[in-house]
Amino acid sequence: MISLLRPLACILLLAPSLLPAADSQRFVLERPHQVTEIPEPDRNIPVTSVILMIGDGMGLHHLSAAWTANRGHLFMENCPVTGIAKTWCADKLVTDSAAAGTAMATGTKTLYKRVAVCPQGSKLDSLVDKAAGMGKSTGVIVTCELNDATPASFCANNKNRSDSYGIIGDYPHSRADFIFGGGGKYFTQRPDGRDMFREMAAQGYHVARSWEDAAALPPGKTLIVAAPGNLPPPSARGDVLRQATLKGLENLSRNPNGFFLMVEGSNIDKAAHRNKLEEMMEELLDFDRTAGAVLDWASRHPGTLVVITADHNTGAFALTGGDREKGEITAQFGSGNHDGVMVPVYAFGAGSGAFTGIYENTDIFRKIMEAMEKGTSQPAPAHRGS
Numbered sequence: 001m002i003s004l005l006r007p008l009a010c011i012l013l014l015a016p017s018l019l020p021a022a023d024s025q026r027f028v029l030e031r032p033h034q035v036t037e038i039p040e041p042d043r044n045i046p047v048t049s050v051i052l053m054i055g056d057g058m059g060l061h062h063l064s065a066a067w068t069a070n071r072g073h074l075f076m077e078n079c080p081v082t083g084i085a086k087t088w089c090a091d092k093l094v095t096d097s098a099a100a101g102t103a104m105a106t107g108t109k110t111l112y113k114r115v116a117v118c119p120q121g122s123k124l125d126s127l128v129d130k131a132a133g134m135g136k137s138t139g140v141i142v143t144c145e146l147n148d149a150t151p152a153s154f155c156a157n158n159k160n161r162s163d164s165y166g167i168i169g170d171y172p173h174s175r176a177d178f179i180f181g182g183g184g185k186y187f188t189q190r191p192d193g194r195d196m197f198r199e200m201a202a203q204g205y206h207v208a209r210s211w212e213d214a215a216a217l218p219p220g221k222t223l224i225v226a227a228p229g230n231l232p233p234p235s236a237r238g239d240v241l242r243q244a245t246l247k248g249l250e251n252l253s254r255n256p257n258g259f260f261l262m263v264e265g266s267n268i269d270k271a272a273h274r275n276k277l278e279e280m281m282e283e284l285l286d287f288d289r290t291a292g293a294v295l296d297w298a299s300r301h302p303g304t305l306v307v308i309t310a311d312h313n314t315g316a317f318a319l320t321g322g323d324r325e326k327g328e329i330t331a332q333f334g335s336g337n338h339d340g341v342m343v344p345v346y347a348f349g350a351g352s353g354a355f356t357g358i359y360e361n362t363d364i365f366r367k368i369m370e371a372m373e374k375g376t377s378q379p380a381p382a383h384r385g386s
């Protein structure tokens with residue numbers, strides 16, 4: 001018996017590539033979405049409006065997996081400008097979504113878990129505050145709870161991202177005009193007794209507590225809380241992220257001074273944390289369809305800058321094989337956490353040229369600010385179409 005096992009052990013030791021990966025997963029996309037070519041409008045005209053899209057946890061392997069599953073096509077590939085952003089935060093190499101969101105929202109590298117608060121403890125203004133200060137309309141659209149780290153970095157200030165009630169308590173004073181997301185359970189039955197839906201209405205928001213109810217809302221300041229917690233996966237929630245984004249664009253673009261809108265595919269990260277490949281792929285492809293709607297809108301509205309990026313990479317995810325023609329992937333997760341690799345940045349439209357190169361995640365804030373400041377000092381271009 002020993003004489004039989006010894007050669008086998010030697011083969012396994014000498015040729016580790018023959019060993020099957022223990023946690024390799026397979027996914028086949030049955031129904032790919034049709035991807036069209038979207039022409040970039042003039043890049044060199046003043047920026048009136050900015051749409052920042054964040055795929056939470058979406059690294060290059062995630063994007064490559066989505067590209068393979070969708071038969072070698074993604075809407076995001078219509079972006080002619082690419083860059084790479086470094087995601088480290090002030091006290092750790094591997095950031096969380098709070099410090100990474102704060103970096104992009106405020107231009108400051110801060111400590112793990114902080115939302116729009118600097119390492120010394122002061123509150124920071126976000127791109128929502130800055131754009132509102134320039135007379136622009138502003139919006140935040142996410143598929144997670146509104147108290148989650150990314151939307152909180154744009155709409156609240158807190159030393160602790162886990163202070164869900166405290167973060168939702170900041171929303172009436174946020175300068176976001178169009179808000180869509182989940183987390184309804186933190187708006188009522190709160191330990192402090194506040195009714196946040198009532199407070200938001202008192203601040204002039206039209207409030208809907210479901211996506212269905214949102215159809216009846218008049219134009220103007222809008223709060224849509226579409227779920228008690230995070231929104232369910234796309235297979236259960238439907239085309240809501242894309243539709244909410246189009247509703248937000250219609251609403252915000254009424255302002256002749258333009259707008260700033262942040263759209264997040266929030267649950268790519270959450271599925272990756274749990275190593276749920278199928279759910280993660282669903283979220284990635286849903287985010288790409290939403291990117292398609294955003295790029296199409298921007299293509300018809302010169303003066304709009306679209307930036308698509310991630311806050312960090314999640315799951316040490318690796319695309320290890322597959323078949324582009326069959327829409328099949330094999331992949332592995334190496335962890336249930338974030339990791340420290342740089343993330344891609346894609347840009348499209350007015351001012352997109354500034355996003356080429358290798359830079360810090362805080363430079364995304366700086367580049368957007370420069371584009372908006374330059375744009376406000378020059379006349380807005382005429383829009384065509386709707």
Ligand SMILES: [Zn+2]
Binds near residue numbers: 057096269311312
């Ligand atoms: Zn994140």
